[in-house]
Amino acid sequence: MQNIKSYIKENQQRFIDELIALLKVPSISADSAYKADVLETANIIKLSLEKSGCDHVEICETEGYPIVYGEKIIDKNLPTVLVYGHYDVQPPDPLDLWNSPPFDPIIQKTDLHPEGVIFARGACDDKGQMYMHVKAMEYMTSQNELPCNVKFMIEGEEEVGSVNLSKFVKANREKLKNDVILISDTGMIAKDVPSITTGLRGLSYVEVEVTGPNRDLHSGLYGGAVANPINVLSKMIASLHDENNHITIPGFYDKVENLSDAERAEMAKAPFSLDAYKKSLDIDAVYGEEGYSTNERNSIRPTLDVNGIWGGYTGEGAKTVIASKAYAKISMRLVPNQDWEDITQLFKTHFENIAPKGVKVKVNPHHGGQGYVTPIDSDGYKAASKAYEQTFGKTPIPQRSGGSIPIVSLFEQELNSKTILMGFGLDSDAIHSPNEHFGIWNYLKGIETIPWFYKYFTEISR
Amino acid sequence: MQNIKSYIKENQQRFIDELIALLKVPSISADSAYKADVLETANIIKLSLEKSGCDHVEICETEGYPIVYGEKIIDKNLPTVLVYGHYDVQPPDPLDLWNSPPFDPIIQKTDLHPEGVIFARGACDDKGQMYMHVKAMEYMTSQNELPCNVKFMIEGEEEVGSVNLSKFVKANREKLKNDVILISDTGMIAKDVPSITTGLRGLSYVEVEVTGPNRDLHSGLYGGAVANPINVLSKMIASLHDENNHITIPGFYDKVENLSDAERAEMAKAPFSLDAYKKSLDIDAVYGEEGYSTNERNSIRPTLDVNGIWGGYTGEGAKTVIASKAYAKISMRLVPNQDWEDITQLFKTHFENIAPKGVKVKVNPHHGGQGYVTPIDSDGYKAASKAYEQTFGKTPIPQRSGGSIPIVSLFEQELNSKTILMGFGLDSDAIHSPNEHFGIWNYLKGIETIPWFYKYFTEISR
Numbered sequence: 001m002q003n004i005k006s007y008i009k010e011n012q013q014r015f016i017d018e019l020i021a022l023l024k025v026p027s028i029s030a031d032s033a034y035k036a037d038v039l040e041t042a043n044i045i046k047l048s049l050e051k052s053g054c055d056h057v058e059i060c061e062t063e064g065y066p067i068v069y070g071e072k073i074i075d076k077n078l079p080t081v082l083v084y085g086h087y088d089v090q091p092p093d094p095l096d097l098w099n100s101p102p103f104d105p106i107i108q109k110t111d112l113h114p115e116g117v118i119f120a121r122g123a124c125d126d127k128g129q130m131y132m133h134v135k136a137m138e139y140m141t142s143q144n145e146l147p148c149n150v151k152f153m154i155e156g157e158e159e160v161g162s163v164n165l166s167k168f169v170k171a172n173r174e175k176l177k178n179d180v181i182l183i184s185d186t187g188m189i190a191k192d193v194p195s196i197t198t199g200l201r202g203l204s205y206v207e208v209e210v211t212g213p214n215r216d217l218h219s220g221l222y223g224g225a226v227a228n229p230i231n232v233l234s235k236m237i238a239s240l241h242d243e244n245n246h247i248t249i250p251g252f253y254d255k256v257e258n259l260s261d262a263e264r265a266e267m268a269k270a271p272f273s274l275d276a277y278k279k280s281l282d283i284d285a286v287y288g289e290e291g292y293s294t295n296e297r298n299s300i301r302p303t304l305d306v307n308g309i310w311g312g313y314t315g316e317g318a319k320t321v322i323a324s325k326a327y328a329k330i331s332m333r334l335v336p337n338q339d340w341e342d343i344t345q346l347f348k349t350h351f352e353n354i355a356p357k358g359v360k361v362k363v364n365p366h367h368g369g370q371g372y373v374t375p376i377d378s379d380g381y382k383a384a385s386k387a388y389e390q391t392f393g394k395t396p397i398p399q400r401s402g403g404s405i406p407i408v409s410l411f412e413q414e415l416n417s418k419t420i421l422m423g424f425g426l427d428s429d430a431i432h433s434p435n436e437h438f439g440i441w442n443y444l445k446g447i448e449t450i451p452w453f454y455k456y457f458t459e460i461s462r
Numbered sequence: 463m464q465n466i467k468s469y470i471k472e473n474q475q476r477f478i479d480e481l482i483a484l485l486k487v488p489s490i491s492a493d494s495a496y497k498a499d500v501l502e503t504a505n506i507i508k509l510s511l512e513k514s515g516c517d518h519v520e521i522c523e524t525e526g527y528p529i530v531y532g533e534k535i536i537d538k539n540l541p542t543v544l545v546y547g548h549y550d551v552q553p554p555d556p557l558d559l560w561n562s563p564p565f566d567p568i569i570q571k572t573d574l575h576p577e578g579v580i581f582a583r584g585a586c587d588d589k590g591q592m593y594m595h596v597k598a599m600e601y602m603t604s605q606n607e608l609p610c611n612v613k614f615m616i617e618g619e620e621e622v623g624s625v626n627l628s629k630f631v632k633a634n635r636e637k638l639k640n641d642v643i644l645i646s647d648t649g650m651i652a653k654d655v656p657s658i659t660t661g662l663r664g665l666s667y668v669e670v671e672v673t674g675p676n677r678d679l680h681s682g683l684y685g686g687a688v689a690n691p692i693n694v695l696s697k698m699i700a701s702l703h704d705e706n707n708h709i710t711i712p713g714f715y716d717k718v719e720n721l722s723d724a725e726r727a728e729m730a731k732a733p734f735s736l737d738a739y740k741k742s743l744d745i746d747a748v749y750g751e752e753g754y755s756t757n758e759r760n761s762i763r764p765t766l767d768v769n770g771i772w773g774g775y776t777g778e779g780a781k782t783v784i785a786s787k788a789y790a791k792i793s794m795r796l797v798p799n800q801d802w803e804d805i806t807q808l809f810k811t812h813f814e815n816i817a818p819k820g821v822k823v824k825v826n827p828h829h830g831g832q833g834y835v836t837p838i839d840s841d842g843y844k845a846a847s848k849a850y851e852q853t854f855g856k857t858p859i860p861q862r863s864g865g866s867i868p869i870v871s872l873f874e875q876e877l878n879s880k881t882i883l884m885g886f887g888l889d890s891d892a893i894h895s896p897n898e899h900f901g902i903w904n905y906l907k908g909i910e911t912i913p914w915f916y917k918y919f920t921e922i923s924r
Contacts, residue, residue: 030779090781097677160779187683201682205780214744218894220663220865223795224765225756227749230790231699231768238700241693282676285819287689294687303686306693307783308774313791318667318828320793321769328692329775331782333685357747366780403682404782432680432783 001451007139008444015447016107016118016440018048019131022087023105023120029065029088029160038156041087042066045134045154052134053141054152062164065156069175072141073149079461080149081454082178082417083137084407085130085185086158089122090432097434107440112191112428117437124438125431129184129424130154132446140451147458151178158185161205161367162407169414179461180380181411182453184446186401186423191441193271194388196381197421199299199400200408202334202371204344205307208351209362210236210326219320227358229326230311236354236361237328240304244290247304247332249350255337259300267295270397280428298402303333329366333402340368340406369406372419380420383457387422391449422446422453463913469601470906477909478569478580478902480510481593484549485582488565491527491550491622500618503549504528507596507616514596515603516614524626527618531637534603535611541923542611543916544640544879545599546869547592547647548620551584552894559896569902574653574890579899586900587893591646591886592616594908602913609920613640620647624869631876641923642842643873644915646908648885651732651859653903656850658843659883661761661862662870664796664833666806667769670813671824672698672788678774679784689820691788692773698816698823699790702766706752709766709794711812717799721762729757732859761862765795791828795864802830831868834881842882845919849884853911884908884915 008015027041028034042059045068049057054070065088073080092102100106105120118128133152140146153176155165169176186197212229213222242248259267272295278286288297297303311326313319334343348363355361374381376398388396401421408419424446430436470477489503490496504521507530511519516532527550535542554564562568567582580590595614602608615638617627631638651657674691675684704710721729734757740748750759759765773788775781794809796802810825817823836843838860850858870881886908892898 030777030781032778091775091777093775093777094678159781203682203782205782207780212745217743218865219767219769219793220665220795221863222760223767223793223864224750224763225748225760225864226743226745227747228767230771231703232749234696234699234768234771235703237693237696241697281674281679281688283674283688283820285689286687287818287820288686298684298687301686303681305681305685305690305784306696306774307681307781308776308785309692309696309788310772310776312768312770314770314772314789318791318793319769320665320667322767323770326771327776329780331681331685331780333682356749358745358749401683402685402687403680427683430677432781433678435677 001145001455003143004139004448004451007143008447012444015135015444019128019443020105020118022127022131023118023122024103026103027088027122027156028091029157030091038065038088042068042156045087048134049152052138054137060168062168064164067156067165067168068154069152071149071151072146074146075149078148079179079458080151080177081457082151082153082176082181083133084181084183085133085154086126086156087130087154088156088159089127090125090159092121092434094434099435113439113441115439115441117439119435119437121436123436124425124429125436126158126185128438128443129446132184132424132443133450135447136450139447140454145451147455151176163367165407166410169410173414176415178415178417180457181415181417181419182422183405183419184422184424185405186403186421187425187427187429188423189270189397189399191426194392194394194396195399196384196396197401197423198374198376198381198398199336200372201299201302201402201404202338202340202369203331203404203406204334204340204347204368205329205331205366206344206347207327207329207364207366209364211324211360212358213322213324216324217322219322222322226322227356228322229359230323232356232359233311233326233328236351237306239354245288247302249346251346252302252343256302256335257337264296267400268293270295270399299400300335302335302338304330306330333404334371336371336373338371340370344368369404370409372408372412374418374420378418379461380418380457383453383460384420384422386456387449387452390452391445422449463607463917465605466601466910466913469605470910474906477597477906481590481905482567482580484589484593485567485580485584486565489550489584489618490553491619492553500527500550504530504618507549510596511614514600516599522630524630526626529618529627529630530616531614533611533613534608536608537611540610541641541920542613542639543919544613544615544638544643545595546643546645547595547616548588548618549592549616550618550621551589552587552621554583556896561897575901575903577901577903579901581897581899583898585898586887586891587898588620588647590900590905591908594646594886594905595912597909598912601909602916607913609917613638627869628872631872635876638877640877640879642919643877643879643881644884645881646884646886647867648863648883649887649889649891650885651861652888655733656854656856656858657732657861658846658858659863659885660836660838660843660860661798662834662867663864664800664802664831665793665866666796666802666809666830667791667793667828668806668809669789669791669826669828672817673786673822674820675784675786678786681782681784684784688784689818690784691821692785694818694821695773695788695790698813699768701816707750709764711808713808714764714805718764718797719799726758730755732757732861760864762797764797764800766792768792795866796833798833798835800833802832806830831866832871834870834874836880836882840880841923842880842919845915845922846882846884848918849911849914852914853907884911
């Protein structure tokens, strides 16, 4: 791996150009209007994997968007690393908040990134981070440095809940067999504070519909006399948290693991400035469950948030209407041991129970996933830790993340292997938001660090 | 007035034919494509007023559609009645729900109307009801029965908010001077239950904006740790009503008039079937302020309803986002004595006060109007009541409406006179909806009843 730095230096402009080409295709899996673009992106990934030295690259059809698979098996006696990533992206709205078009990538310098960042939807999540692996693979195969077997599985439905991945994994257990799974779809604490995500939250995502009268009504003639679905929905949502911001769904906390004081003290050592956090979000105060710190609230504690709400007249001006229906999209982040299907059922039962007379309530589960924890004494964790030491000169900090990658627990269950989350993004990358970006320094540092993981993992697991 | 019945009998076919001719012109004020039709309608009204015996009939230009004015001053010492109506109509869409073309009137019998109804846009609102006054005037002048002075003011912008009427009224206070204003643009309880609308609710309409973090955030990474504007907005909206559905804004009820038990008992006499009401709306229960009946809730009590709400991801599928902003349109229906500008200020102050730390709140007032009451001991009310007794054989029921007709309080303020709302329409007439219609019985009954109002008002107010 000794010449990785010089290889990157020689090829970095091409690495950036290739990523930019990939970012130009709007592979928005949530919106069927972009179907052709999502499929085109799958094809670009197939070609990239072939160029990086993978064999048997194929576009595996599913009932939704395809999964791109490729592999390089050099010796059946050597360990196998399975790389997972996704080529689909979040919708870019609200478009008017972007400073440049989301699918017309531009490079600009920022205070945090004097080396420049690429602004585009998917720059970090996950096209940029996924493509680091493709380029690391290119280095290892072209320089004859690949120390073990590799398999790639890149899907196109991560942003819509990986709905068809589970069937694919179950049907291809042998093909996907591996010793460790490697994913870059998370972040690290700071450019000079490498970290490895060891825990992920689970997710339950539902959509609710509240129906009052059978048609929109004139608010003068009916106002005050019938249940207004928007007022009722607001009241129902408000009641899901108590005055201490605990979630009120019966049974919701039953399986939540309570960390020991020692563990919480360990967590509290991670560098964190509440002032900087508030300043970066332009808020005068944080908000959340009583008795927990900000970092605990967004990692070891389950939460409930409304992700979208709509109903009635939302256009310009005024319309005095009582809407017939109101809707919300609600998601719960779960911690390990909370089963997402159980929680979805608890939510559904509770939400239906609290509906007042005069309205009808429907709860439609969207999707979900289990939480996950990687032990820091596993081979994979140790190999990743050494790789970061090699390229950052620092031991990375193990960190629980508040996000969910539901497939990680699916992989453990179906493939019986642990996942290592080597993220190179930063909190400030604005993933899922307008002006998403990815630092060029981070992109290249990822490409540099990944081959060392292969080397150390092969050594340690022998 | 003794020969009014026989006069109507002799002329009823002509009365119906004239109304049908008027209904054939699509005077849709909201759609500029119909400008020529709206102007043609103003001209038809001018000719009708002239034929009915009015003097000095003129088309008064405004910045929008003209106001048709006409008068018959028989003696300066006699009282003057000002008739207001409008010749413009609502747009007819959705067209595909009409059983016959909206501007090609047809007469059909229905269960409720064995005498036949006219189906057409504007049949009831307000061409049919306004034209009753023109035909009543024709009777009185042709038979030399006009007991007092009359002024007509028929506008063409009622369905788009009477935007130019206020300026016209302010500029023509002397010309419009009167002792009572008479309007037929409301309904009555049933064909055999005459009623007079004595109260209208006022309105305060605001838009609110709640801002949390300065950008949309990933709900996994930030969920539970920052104030979510949608959850916060829901909580704030929920808190605007207490457990008895009283509005919690401090001072909101200070000026609300509490009706006496006797008055409430009088109101309760109006025939009303809760079962039929629930069935027509397909709801299993009504909802509203504790301690009041449905008819009280939508007439004598002030209310607060959300007319629209939006924020976050509202498209297809799922997006795990914490929105930066959430919005709602909120309107309050007010009762007489509640000043809409005071209430708007109370709302604004309260809503800003209840915002938790971690969010910023903006309240943008849209518009409003005052409520209105006609005392049942006023000369105008007494005259109207006697007129109904004369022609229906029953004392009409005074009834508060939940809707707002802002021009009525404008008239009181600028012209210093009370308005009598003698409506002959029915709830089932489907005004503003497809298949609007007006019963021929109601049309002719209106023409029969109106002259008696003139007679009794002249006698009582002398």
